[in-house]
Amino acid sequence: MAIVVRIDVELAKRKMSVGEFAERVGLTPANVAVLKNGRAKAVRFSTLEAMCRTLGCQPGDLLEWVDD
């Protein structure tokens, strides 16, 4: 995947656990793992919004394009 979801970086900055993040965003831990591993094919804007709200960051802080 050329688009990488940098959840782990933002989580580390805030010292938030994956479980807490999943619960606050309203995702299943399995789906958070899918996002982190770069296996996600599509993300709803509502999910992106919830992640940004929880982490207090912008979509650009979470999504990164990598040339592969």
Added chain:
Amino acid sequence: MFRFHGQLIIVLRVFLASLFAFLVLLQVLSLPGDILHDLGNSPDAAHLLWPMLVVGELELLCAEVVIVCTAKLLTMVRRDSIFSDASLTWVNGIVWSFVAGWLLFACLATYRTAVIYFTPRLRDPGIPILLFGIVLFGAVLVLLMLVLRALLRQATILRTDMEAVI
């Protein structure tokens, strides 16, 4: 809405089971009994009656296969797993049964028409026209099944795509 859905499936299953039992009854009792009786009465019509018996039995078998496949698909609808590749197996069963049934009937209709044509005593356009109409109707049904199959495939792809969205 969903409850109604569930009740509808139950009612449909009851009717499908009844229809299946009815078809089996036709297949093992009525149809052979009737035709064998006619054979006894008019042995000279054997060349018409035997193909009718064989094709009739096979047509009923096709109809039974369609019912079983439909029942399987209904189960998948109830479990909300209809939009999966597994459902295509049963849909293929239905489509192939329709195709087989149509081909059998078309062969019988052609044979019957030929017999009528080559027997001056029987020559009359009524039955051939009726048979031709039924063959046409059957062709439309087969094609309709293929369209429905394509729609199911499309819906399955869309559902799979949607499920990948987080």
